[in-house]
Amino acid sequence: GHPPAPAASQVGTTCGYCGVGCALIVHTSSGCIDQITPDRAGPVNRGHACVKGRFAYAFATSGDRLTTPLIRRGERLEPVGWDEALRLVAERLKGVVDRHGPDAVAAICSARATNEENYLMQKLMRAVIGTNNVDNCSRICHAPSAAGLTAAFGLAGGTNPAEDIERADCILVAGANPTEAHPVIGARILQQALSGAGLIVIDPRRTTLAKIANVHLAGAPGSNVAIFNGLARVMLEHGWVDADFLARRAAGLDALREQLAWFTPQRVADVSGVAPDALLAAARLYATAMFPSIIYGLGVTEHTHGTDGVRTLANLAILRGAVGTGRGGGVNPLRGQNNVQGASDMGALPDQLPGYQPVADPRAQARCEQVWGCGLPARPGLRIPDMFDAALDGRLRALWVFGENIAQTDPDSSHVRAALDACEFVVCQEIFLTDTALAADVVLPGASFLEKDGTFVNFDRRFQRVRSALAPPGLARTDFHIIASVALALGADLGCPTPADALDECGRVAPLFAGISHSRLDRDGPLHWPCRSPDDPGQARLHLDSFATPDGRAQLAARPWLPPGELPDSRYPFVLITGRRLAHYNAGTMTRRTPNLLLSPHETLDVHPADARTLGFGEGDRVEVRSRRGALTATARLTTDVSVGQVFLAFHFPEVATNVLTSAAVDEATSCPEYKITAVCLRPC
Ligand code: SF4
Secondary structure, three states, X not given: OOOOOOOOOEEEEEOOOEOOOOEEEXXXXXXXXXXXXXXXXXXXXXXXXXXXXXXXXXXXXXXXXXXXXXXXXXXXXXXXXXXXXXHHHHXXXXXXXXXXOHHHEEEEOOOOOXXXXXXXXXXXXXXXXXXXXXXXXXHXXXXXXXXXXXXXXXXXXXXXXXXXXXXXXXXXXXXXXXXXXXXXXXXXHHHHHHOOOEEEEEOOOOOHHHHHOOEEEOOOOOOHHHHHHHHHHHHHHOOOOOHHHHHHXXXXXXXXXXXXXXXXXXXXXXXXXXXXXXXXXXHHHHHOOOOEXXXXXXXXXXXXXXXXXXXXXXXXXXXXOOOOOOOOOOEEEOOOEOOHHHHXXXXXXXXXXXXXXXXXXXXXXXXHHHHHOOOOOOOXXXXXXXXXXXXXXXOOOEEEEEOOOHHHXXXXXXXXXXXXXXXXXXXXXXXXXXXXXXXXXXXXXXXXXXXXXXXXXXXXXXXXXXXXXXXXXXOOXXXXXXXXXXXXXXXXXXXXXXXXXXXXXXXXXXXXXXXOOHHHHHHHOOEEOOOOOOOOOOOOOOOOOOOOOOOOOEEOOOOOOOOOOOOOOOOOOEEEEEEOOOOOOOOOOOHHHOOXXXXXOOOEEEEOHHHHHHHOOOOOOEEEEEEOOOEEEEEEEEOOOOOOOEEEEEOOOOOOOHHHOOOOOEOOOOOOEOOOOEEEEEEEO
């Protein structure tokens, strides 16, 4: 059974939607939610919440929640008890390991689930199955942030807390639309700009923030590295840099200068369409501010050169000396999902153990082996896109998908579905019968964030408590309970009876989190990592004395601009950009089952009126969108928020299966897909 719902009618928890990490109070009576209110004591939201966190909770009590395990019998998924489902999962996983070895099994962890659940899942895969084939959806969103920020500063997290937005006298927002995707942070940026801070937006679309920005650089999709390098060159040419900081705390200036010789304002304009005077204005505004802050999103990372985008964006903060100073500023990625930072922190990565320790590092390995009491594989495992390729060529036989609807959210959906079909055995752990669950052999009914106990880590590295306000419906179990049960069915005890025990154990294997525990969070409130001991207050601002790089210096990156993986041509002349809308969240599995559906009942294709006129369709007309991989139809919405030659779609609705269009081209460093550029053609239906 699952833990009983608490008797208290008000439970403090953390929002399970985006990575802002708003503190919420869930008001319940008789086991039902009456309302959710934002917590005034929440350090990130301070009494605010958006239309998702505050109102979109009806999904938890939706009549179509999964309430019992399901097993495939022919074409049908049939309800069974837990014993039968767990026995089957264990038998099939063991069978694959016996016949093909441990690396024929892989797991995709969940950025929606708690840290403790992700910790347990990666431990099961490594310590029980014996493979590093474990990854999470940061692979398809912010893996370039982890790689780029680690290379630049030495740690895979944003450098400054949300509070520093209020210290900033200039905010540079690149490739992010926080007004819709991270509304509480979007509102804070807007307020800061309205109170006089400079605002620079680098985005191909005219987002809400772009419309009020002092400078909007609407560069062509795929031109980020050229723009960031162009800004760096202007800053150096005008002496708008912190020479003392560069001399004391940075490395790589000579190589950068050499690289920047190519990036004349005219060349940057040729690549990006950004006029030289706009580039100059943006560079001046950023570099002459006292406390300039950089906030960026998936428009920087989801490119074939996404890691280069992060590195060259970080260059600006290093040149300006606006990182690691304690005065604000910094370089901060807006994480998409509630716990995408935490899933990576917990080691749900194929090459890193908990706390970003390389799997082949003998000291980290020894620490885990000692605590876990077993030998561990040292060879890095498969990344998510590689899992699909491995399934198609027979190297991967069994896939466990935990709380991710990969059939809808991952790029080139036909490829993903073919990979799922090619696996001998697919387990899906979910709260609804998603497209991915429908393709599984066994479906295990999990719990929503409102029904579980643990922690999330938000976008600014803050561990916050998640507390159960409801019991999971029917036979559904918390994911923590499910993972532990599968381990027991495989003959292994994962050794963490409760989520609090799991976080304590994580602190023993990962020094970055050694000082964080449920009891401390309950007593003292949220804590930022690194937090290395019970009396360490945690570090809201990173790199104050020295950067965590091998030489202690911030590393400037000399990177060329390279064209994107996919370009428009005469057959596919438009560029499709994908992203999110205010009322919905990711695959829409949760928000479409709430009143938010009334606010935004279907997806639209955003297209510039001039393009619609040329092609002969109008507002509300149905339009076929076709890429080199697939086609869909959507209703046109005419708006100048997109430029001529560009269109926009979100991916919240399965009936507008946006990812049948997107390509499998990936960032060369991290395998993050190029969601932001797909060449398409349009045709009125
Ligand atoms: Fe939840 Fe994000 Fe909205 Fe805050 S901004 S309430 S974390 S969805």
